[in-house]
Amino acid sequence: MVEIVNVVASGALDAELDLERLADDIGEPVARYDPEKYPGMYLRFEEDAPLITVYRTGKFIITGADSEEESYSFRERFLNLFSDMDVIERPENKWFSIQNYVCTAELGQNLNLNALVISLGLEKTEYEPEQFPGLIYRPDNGNCVILVFATGKVVITGSKQTADAECCFADFKNSVYKTL
DNA sequence: TTGGAGGCTTCTTATATATTGTGGTGAT
DNA sequence: ATCACCACAATATATAAGAAGCCTCCAA
Numbered sequence: 001m002v003e004i005v006n007v008v009a010s011g012a013l014d015a016e017l018d019l020e021r022l023a024d025d026i027g028e029p030v031a032r033y034d035p036e037k038y039p040g041m042y043l044r045f046e047e048d049a050p051l052i053t054v055y056r057t058g059k060f061i062i063t064g065a066d067s068e069e070e071s072y073s074f075r076e077r078f079l080n081l082f083s084d085m086d087v088i089e090r091p092e093n094k095w096f097s098i099q100n101y102v103c104t105a106e107l108g109q110n111l112n113l114n115a116l117v118i119s120l121g122l123e124k125t126e127y128e129p130e131q132f133p134g135l136i137y138r139p140d141n142g143n144c145v146i147l148v149f150a151t152g153k154v155v156i157t158g159s160k161q162t163a164d165a166e167c168c169f170a171d172f173k174n175s176v177y178k179t180l
Numbered sequence: 181t182t183g184g185a186g187g188c189t190t191c192t193t194a195t196a197t198a199t200t201g202t203g204g205t206g207a208t
Numbered sequence: 209a210t211c212a213c214c215a216c217a218a219t220a221t222a223t224a225a226g227a228a229g230c231c232t233c234c235a236a
Contacts, residue, residue: 006193010226038190039228051191053227061226063192100225104194132222133196145223147195155194158224 002105002156002166007065011075011096013058015088022054025085043078050074058094068098068162101159105169107152107176116148119179137172144168 019041023033026043033041043052050064052074060078065071075096082088113135117125126136134147134155143164147155154172159165 003194005195006224008192008225035229039230040190042191053191055227057228059227061191063226066193098225100192102193102224126222128222129197130221133198134222136223147223149195151196153195155223157194160225 002103002162002169004066004101004103004162004165006063006100006102007068007071007098008061008063008100008102009065009071009075009096009098010059010061012094013060013079013082013088013092014094015058017054017056017058017087019054019056022085022087026081043081045074045077052078061099071098072096098160100157101162101165103156103159103162103165103169105154105156107154107173109152111148111150111152111176113148113150115179116176120175139168139171142168142171146172148172 019033019035023031023041030045031041031043040053040055043054044050050062050070052060052062054060062071062074062078065074079088079090079092083090083092113127113129116135117127120135120137124138124140134149137146137148139146143160144156144158146168147157154169156165156169159168
């Protein structure tokens with residue numbers, strides 16, 4: 001069972017933005033803008049909701065959603081806000097797509113990571129417990145990276161589609177069970 | 181000299197370790 | 209009152225991806 005814990009998506013608006021003015025109009029705490037610190041303006045509609053980072057060029061990213069649907073619904077709220085403010089005109093047809101899924105999964109048993117380095121292949125793994133407790137596995141057919149922990153818990157990240165993450169985990173699971 | 185390439189900044193999220201820091205409590 | 213000590217919290221470490229803007233470095 002692969003569970004999505006974070007979705008990163010990006011898109012663009014057909015407009016150049018005056019972030020200073022927008023941040024003033026929207027106000028805190030929904031809008032946060034500190035160009036000295038970072039060039040993007042942050043928008044967060046409510047506590048614990050996904051974060052929307054908006055740039056001068058009109059490009060934006062949405063992080064912290066836990067499903068594709070949530071990403072799209074927050075994009076809608078964002079576009080509605082900007083059209084209500086007459087910043088953009090609807091419909092907004094510029095691109096928007098999911099860039100990264102971060103997922104978790106469990107193998108259901110403890111693992112010997114030192115042994116796993118050998119069975120998964122030295123060239124595909126990195127494991128330096130003094131630096132970080134997780135084993136980093138990069139499948140060569142994969143479009144994802146897997147972090148493996150001694151508890152059997154796993155993080156799959158870097159996929160642009162949930163099916164890819166599920167595939168990666170299924171392959172990984174097979175490799176692990178083969179060597180047990 | 182200039183431009184391009186690369187690396188860093190910010191943020192999100194799960195995961196798990198070590199380390200640093202802070203606060204409180206007990207004893208002197 | 210002041211110091212030792214313990215508990216807990218926060219931060220660092222690492223991963224992916226997007227974005228803009230700054231930096232450094234190297235080549236033409």
